[in-house]
Amino acid sequence: MRIAANGLLLLLVLVLAACHPAFKPEAERLMTPEGAHAFPFRNAFVATVVGSPAADRVVLPEGIPIEQRTLPVIDDRTVPRVLWYENRFRYSIAAQSGKAPLVFIIGGTNAGYSNRLSTYLQQLFFTAGFHAVSISSPTFPNFMVTASTTSVPGWTAQDAADLYHMMQRVLADVRQRVEVSDVSLTGYSLGGWHSAFVAALDHQQQAIGFHRVLLINPPVSLYRSSQVLDDMLVKNLPGGIDNLDAFVRNVVNRLVELYRENRGVTFGQDMLFDAYRALRPTEDQLAAVIGAVFRLASANIAFTADVMSHSGYLVPKDRELRISTSLTPYFDAGMRRGFIQYFEELLYPYYRQHYPTLTRQQIIDAASLESIAPFLSQAANVGLVTSKDDIILAPGDVDFLQRTFGDRATFFDYGGHCGSMMDAHVAAAYVRFMMQ
Numbered sequence: 001m002r003i004a005a006n007g008l009l010l011l012l013v014l015v016l017a018a019c020h021p022a023f024k025p026e027a028e029r030l031m032t033p034e035g036a037h038a039f040p041f042r043n044a045f046v047a048t049v050v051g052s053p054a055a056d057r058v059v060l061p062e063g064i065p066i067e068q069r070t071l072p073v074i075d076d077r078t079v080p081r082v083l084w085y086e087n088r089f090r091y092s093i094a095a096q097s098g099k100a101p102l103v104f105i106i107g108g109t110n111a112g113y114s115n116r117l118s119t120y121l122q123q124l125f126f127t128a129g130f131h132a133v134s135i136s137s138p139t140f141p142n143f144m145v146t147a148s149t150t151s152v153p154g155w156t157a158q159d160a161a162d163l164y165h166m167m168q169r170v171l172a173d174v175r176q177r178v179e180v181s182d183v184s185l186t187g188y189s190l191g192g193w194h195s196a197f198v199a200a201l202d203h204q205q206q207a208i209g210f211h212r213v214l215l216i217n218p219p220v221s222l223y224r225s226s227q228v229l230d231d232m233l234v235k236n237l238p239g240g241i242d243n244l245d246a247f248v249r250n251v252v253n254r255l256v257e258l259y260r261e262n263r264g265v266t267f268g269q270d271m272l273f274d275a276y277r278a279l280r281p282t283e284d285q286l287a288a289v290i291g292a293v294f295r296l297a298s299a300n301i302a303f304t305a306d307v308m309s310h311s312g313y314l315v316p317k318d319r320e321l322r323i324s325t326s327l328t329p330y331f332d333a334g335m336r337r338g339f340i341q342y343f344e345e346l347l348y349p350y351y352r353q354h355y356p357t358l359t360r361q362q363i364i365d366a367a368s369l370e371s372i373a374p375f376l377s378q379a380a381n382v383g384l385v386t387s388k389d390d391i392i393l394a395p396g397d398v399d400f401l402q403r404t405f406g407d408r409a410t411f412f413d414y415g416g417h418c419g420s421m422m423d424a425h426v427a428a429a430y431v432r433f434m435m436q
Helices: 005-018 025-031 044-050 116-127 141-146 156-174 190-205 222-236 241-261 271-279 283-309 328-335 339-354 360-366 369-378 397-408 424-435
Strands: 067-071 089-094 100-106 131-135 180-188 210-216 382-387 409-412
Touching: 025 116, 025 424, 044 283, 067 156, 089 116, 089 141, 089 156, 100 116, 100 156, 100 190, 116 131, 116 180, 116 424, 131 156, 141 283, 156 180, 156 190, 156 360, 180 190, 180 424, 190 210, 190 369, 190 382, 210 424, 222 241, 222 283, 222 339, 241 283, 283 328, 283 339, 339 360, 360 369, 369 397, 382 397, 382 424, 397 409, 409 424
Parallel strands: 100 131, 100 180, 180 210, 210 382, 382 409
Antiparallel strands: 067 089, 089 131
């Protein structure tokens, strides 16, 4: 009997995985989903917003124990009063009962360690036999306040160095409680992009020595992708940015109306799918929603960075915010400024003060996977899983990823930006790469 090439490859992966310290019977189930892959949404905006329908999602056990842990703030820094609650660095771990490999998970833009997708990846890799540790994005307020050296994210070298430093601290903390056989790394969206730069840093310093590094739906250029996302709001919002409040209110009111009309709608994991089927929004409306979510994340990043750096971008330099201070004016101002404006008016001027010869273009060029393409093309332990229709990729980005990663990349035709992460076949691709 002749075995097809893809079947032979899968057999080889399963044999190798069986020799891996993390292998358990559940891992084989995760790597061999039933049926052919057929993601239901061909529209990338729909896929991004709605995600995988329940029937297509990977099935994971319930009740996986996830423990939240904390570490002291770096450098004994004083936390501003308005951010008093960010007084410890926070992360979480789903730990095996015995010795096992460990995987770090980095969240996407402005995503904390307990973000829905981070928690999902924890559960997925725990089921496959890993200690799964989730840490927040360097763009999340808790990381910015407690772990970032500058508290102004967006300068690639600094973000990677801060992440790498905190991973070493977390690893030392984890090893006091569990046995770790080897260490791997993954991240989704911006976290996937960060993972690439941390992998390059680890290749130089070897302080951890990652066994595997998996990039999930990363942007290629942070600047280009931010432009794409900023434009989704500005170009698709009826009435322009000044009509943002009315647009958000209308979306919320329609969801409430839908719930009142149909009590069968569940405002849980399947809320967006139910809402999409009932409301059938246009592509422009979906793009505006995606852009609004990114704008909210950008506003959160900008506010925290401004408070920590006293840059005067949103908050006057001489204004000390207190617990009782109303933050509404600063939130409104932040929602009217996109990530590109944060880059131009806060990030670049801040780092220019510290590095007088630094140019705007140097920051933009450094914030692209193209800047580490020679490393990525040769790094046998670094892989990629993404969608060809990912809405944050600019023209030419898919070709760059295909050339750079070669057979270490898995491309799905559909899925939008992180919309198919919970799909059983996509999850199988994650586990197969990490188990090699």
